[in-house]
Amino acid sequence: DQQVKQNSPSLSVQEGRISILNCDYTNSMFDYFLWYKKYPAEGPTFLISISSIKDKNEDGRFTVFLNKSAKHLSLHIVPSQPGDSAVYFCAASANNQGGKLIFGQGTELSVKP
Amino acid sequence: ETGVTQTPRHLVMGMTNKKSLKCEQHLGHNAMYWYKQSAKKPLELMFVYNFKEQTENNSVPSRFSPECPNSSHLFLHLHTLQPEDSALYLCASNRDRGDYNSPLHFGNGTRLTVT
Numbered sequence: 001d002q003q004v005k006q007n008s009p010s011l012s013v014q015e016g017r018i019s020i021l022n023c024d025y026t027n028s029m030f031d032y033f034l035w036y037k038k039y040p041a042e043g044p045t046f047l048i049s050i051s052s053i054k055d056k057n058e059d060g061r062f063t064v065f066l067n068k069s070a071k072h073l074s075l076h077i078v079p080s081q082p083g084d085s086a087v088y089f090c091a092a093s094a095n096n097q098g099g100k101l102i103f104g105q106g107t108e109l110s111v112k113p
Numbered sequence: 114e115t116g117v118t119q120t121p122r123h124l125v126m127g128m129t130n131k132k133s134l135k136c137e138q139h140l141g142h143n144a145m146y147w148y149k150q151s152a153k154k155p156l157e158l159m160f161v162y163n164f165k166e167q168t169e170n171n172s173v174p175s176r177f178s179p180e181c182p183n184s185s186h187l188f189l190h191l192h193t194l195q196p197e198d199s200a201l202y203l204c205a206s207n208r209d210r211g212d213y214n215s216p217l218h219f220g221n222g223t224r225l226t227v228t
Binding site for chain 1 (some may be wrong): 115155158210217219
């Protein structure tokens with residue numbers, strides 16, 4: 001049973017436009033959500049996070065939105081740049097379940113010049 | 114440079130071999146993790162060590178044996194693996210298990226191929 005799902009394996013966007021990456025979860029106990037970015041031949045790097053007490057967190061070009069009622073999370077990148085091309089992983093954890101991070105399967109973003 | 118170094122970067126081994134993966138972190142963290150990433154699948158947590166004590170074994174087969182001699186070093190000993198164990202093995206660390214203000218820092222992984 002996959003508790004965190006990224007249903008789009010890939011996404012292609014034009015440089016300068018908005019990239020929207022989506023993530024759905026099933027465990028209502030999740031209270032902390034993160035996005036990681038992974039380039040080929042490198043490990044994932046932390047990008048941005050959000051606590052369940054918020055519905056939006058912004059850091060420069062990156063904004064994460066949380067819709068708890070829909071159990072849906074999204075990452076917006078605007079404007080998109082070719083250097084943003086990578087695999088993006090959504091992850092979630094529940095404090096009362098030991099804080100174990102559950103990852104989605106990733107979405108490969110390609111930003112075309 | 115992530116502060117988490119994994120060696121080797123690539124490893125090819127036969128099913129009867131014994132090998133070890135090494136991870137070292139220079140971030141002063143107290144929790145270290147082994148993750149497995151198979152193609153097109155989510156990262157799967159294998160083991161967690163917090164202050165050198167193993168706090169989680171995520172139903173990993175005994176042919177994988179972790180070792181954490183101190184908070185900076187983590188090993189994964191491999192013995193009689195199967196071809197389906199071929200994957201990217203990632204080490205990660207953070208300040209403390211369950212510390213929400215300390216995201217995981219990952220190494221670049223070891224790409225393991227079992228023949």
